[in-house]
Amino acid sequence: MPKIEDVAAKAGVSVTTVSRVLNNRGYISQATRDKVAQAMKELNYQPNEMARSLFRKKSNMIGLIIPTVAHPFFSELVYQLEYYADQKGYKVLLCNSNRDISKERKYIDMLKKNQVDAIVMGSNVQDVKHYLNLNLPIISFDRTVANNIPIVTSDNYMGGRLxxxxxxxxxxxKLAHISGGVGGPNHAALLASKRFQGFRDELTDTGIEHVSLELELTGLGDKRNVDELVRFFQEHPDADGVFATSDVLAALVIQACHQLKKTIPQEMKIIGYDDVGIASLVWPRLTSIRQPIREMSECAIELIAKLLQGEEVSMINSFPVTLIQRDTT
Amino acid sequence: MPKIEDVAAKAGVSVTTVSRVLNNRGYISQATRDKVAQAMKELNYQPNEMARSLFRKKSNMIGLIIPTVAHPFFSELVYQLEYYADQKGYKVLLCNSNRDISKERKYIDMLKKNQVDAIVMGSNVQDVKHYLNLNLPIISFDRTVANNIPIVTSDNYMGGRLxxxxxxxxxxxKLAHISGGVGGPNHAALLASKRFQGFRDELTDTGIEHVSLELELTGLGDKRNVDELVRFFQEHPDADGVFATSDVLAALVIQACHQLKKTIPQEMKIIGYDDVGIASLVWPRLTSIRQPIREMSECAIELIAKLLQGEEVSMINSFPVTLIQRDTT
DNA sequence: CCCTTAATGTCAACCGGTTGACACACGATT
DNA sequence: AATCGTGTGTCAACCGGTTGACATTAAGGG
Structure with missing residues (x-):
């Protein structure tokens, strides 16, 4: 691996001059610029970003902690975040916490040790105190952490109402509300719980009754999830509409309906949440509440860029959701 | 951010001693060990891994280049790779190339500049020469790059035959073979093309005819994909079995069948590939060829660990596939 | 009492690159 | 002839931590 010294030797200039070329500072003639560029090409030289980061105290890396990238919502989120991070010259260190608090903590420590410039937190956050003395920009995705940590979210309450x-x-x-996340229950800090509030308030306004089921997801493909749904609908044979808090759950509900020979949307109407790819890959195609993942990701990265420049940012960045009507309603 | 000097001051020892504690070398008394540990805790000190990496010439980071983590196959792959990487103390830098060669090249350069210890390449590789002078361990996922680069794959040929x-x-x-990837055509280096060979050879052996369609996927949820499939099946009304090279494609085929009012599996049998989560979320549940993503990921990380220790590794690491029978056949 | 061994300190070099201070040379202005 | 802007070099310090060489001291063994 060639170092700046080698480039200097090959180009017949001093190390300082090479550094000046590299960083565009001071006076350099075009001729030297060319000589140096030539030497770099010949040696296939790449400056060691670690050394530069060390000196600059800025790594241009951001850490991303999510429950699991295997879930379609997070996989789309990670894709978009990485895209916008790359646009702005940031690299992404990926961490799957599985919603395990101790793993979260370890990842946070790891990220800090590795000098990431900022952390995007899309995972749970029980352990607030671990985040406060971090003196490192954090932004949180769809979760409240503390009031000095900016958050990017979408209008979950309106999503529930819609x-x-x-x-x-x-x-x-008579409506059914089906909730349940990947590995671990929802709790209040998770803003997704607002979906249920919106859902319920709308019902109260119109006097319609509802039943609820919180599913402990046991792995996407596990048949026991569907069995539990079937049992639930047998207990509530008069339910004729379902609001699921994710498209994955909604897909399971569709399976349960098929198993129960309930026609969709005639006998049972279903609406999912997130509008990830799977929503349009199931049959019938799923009506869903779309979160603008792309825009939210772009916003998250912009927040980070601003925080790193010491600019003020707004603490709550909420995006509107949209109803995507397909064939299950 | 406290540095080792601060710890030394607070503990009343020399920097060297702190370093010795940190790295467990030389003689240290339990008393000093405790004093230092105490000082670290009080200061909330974390050693700067960049500085250490710089000195050690080892970053413990690995770069991961894939087409897009938004595709369910890659999202599961990334999840598993990150899991095993973390187990062995490696961090993962994620790169989505979108199968864009120039983006791939930029990512490779970026990873090298950032001193990753190794690269896992799950994306295309047209531009072989860019990989050869890299003097950096690379392992390739399901793609041939060059014969000195180890590859992790599964038995695609057998998958096709099965x-x-x-x-x-x-x-x-009469069978239909449906192929098509995310953004960009398959080509021979992509070992997935072996699936088609296996498929065809099995047909030749038994004298059954087939038709083929290569879909240019235009985004997962795009209805035009289904329309094209419908048109295709109208042209070939006697086709009664489909082999799709991914579960996502198979899901689209199921949609086309619903639209054409073909019953599954009576009038049309369908088999997908990968057995990702979606295979058991569609209705009817999809028969699929399962790639052992977990085992393959574990192997990939182990290969890297071995390469980094200078051990010899086998160049071709192929895993068996299994047929998962569900309701579409 | 001498010799080990354990425990710690001091010092300097190093990883690879950046930067400021300062010196010097050259050509163009004034 | 003095001055200024440009172009380049030398040198040293720095980012934060690691390591080897070497010195010093105290405790324990023979």
Missing amino acids: ASRLLIDKGCR | ASRLLIDKGCR
Whole structure:
């Protein structure tokens, strides 16, 4: 691996001059510039970014902690975040916490040790105190952490309202709310719980009743998830509309309906959440509440860029959701 | 951010001693060890891994280049790779190339500049020469790059054979082969093309005819993909079995069948590939050829660990595939 | 009492690159 | 002839931590 010294030797100039070329500072003639460029090409020289980062106290790396990139929502999120990070010259260190608090903590320590410039937190956050003395920009995705940590979210409450309103408008008389995440229950800090509030408030306004089921997801393909749903719908045979808090859950509900020979959308209307790829890969194609993942990701990266320049940013960055009507309603 | 000097001051020892504690070398008394540990805790000190990496010429980072983590196959792959990397103390830098050669090249340069210890290449590789003078361990996923680069793959040829054999055994008389990747065509270096060879050879052996369609995927949820499939099946109304080279494609085929009112599996049998989460989230649940992503990922990380210790590794690491029978056959 | 061994300190070099201070040379201005 | 802007070099310090060489001291063994 050639170093700046080798380039200097080959180009017949001093190390300082090479550094000046590299960083565009001071006076350099075009001729020297060319000589140096030539030497770099011949040696296939790449400056050691670690050494530069060390000196500059800026690594241009950001850490990304999520429950699991294997979940379609997070895989799209990670894709978009990485895209915008790359646009701005940031590299992404990926961490799957599985919602395990101790693993989260370890990852946070690891990221700090490795001098990331900022952390995007898309995983749970029980252990608030671990984040406060971090003196490192953190932004949180769809979760409240502390009031001095900016958050990017979407209008979960409105999402819940839109969903139940649609179901009611389409003639449903009794709704089911199906929730449940990947490995671990939701809790209040998770803003997704607002979806349920919106859902319920809309029902209260119109006097429609509802039942709820919180599923402990046991791996995407596990049949036991569907069995539990079937049992649930057998207990509540008059439910004729379902609001699922994710498209994955909604897909399971569709399976349960097929198993129960309930026609969709005639006997049962279903609406999912997130509008990830799978929503349009199931049959019937799933009506869903779309979160603008792309825009939210772009915003997250911009927040980070601003924080790193010492600019002020708004603490709450909420995006509107949209109803995508397909064939399950 | 406290530095080792601060710890030394607070503990009342020399910097060298702190370093000795940190790295467990030379003689240190338990008393000093405790004093230092105490000082570290009080200061919330974390050694700067960049500085250490710089000195050690080892960053413990590995770069991961894939087409897009938004595709379910790669999202599961990335999840597993990160899991095993973390187990061995490696961090993962994620890069989505979108199968764009120039983006791939930029990512490779970036990773090298940032001193990753190794690269896992799950993306295309047209530009072989860019990889050869890299003097950096590379391992390739399901793609041939050059014969001095180890590769992790699964038995694609057998996968193809298993798929068509099953369809034939179930009574199909004319098969369709549906291929098409995310953003960009397959080519020979992509070992997935072996699936088609296996598929075809099995047909030749039994004298069954087939038709082929290569889909240019235009985004997962795009209806035009389904429309093209519908058109294709209208042109070939006698096709009664489909082998799709991914579960995503198979899901689209299921949609096309629903649209054409072909019953599954009676009038049309379908088999997908990869057995990712979506295979068991569609209805009917998809029969698929399972690639052992977990085992392959574990192997990939182990290969890297060995390469970094200067050990010899086998160049071709192929894993068996298994047929997962569900409801579409 | 001498010799080991353990425990710690001092010092300097190093990893690879950056930067400021300062010197010097050359050609063009004034 | 003095001055200024340009172009380049030398040197040293620095980023934060590691390591080897070497010195010093105290405790323990023979």
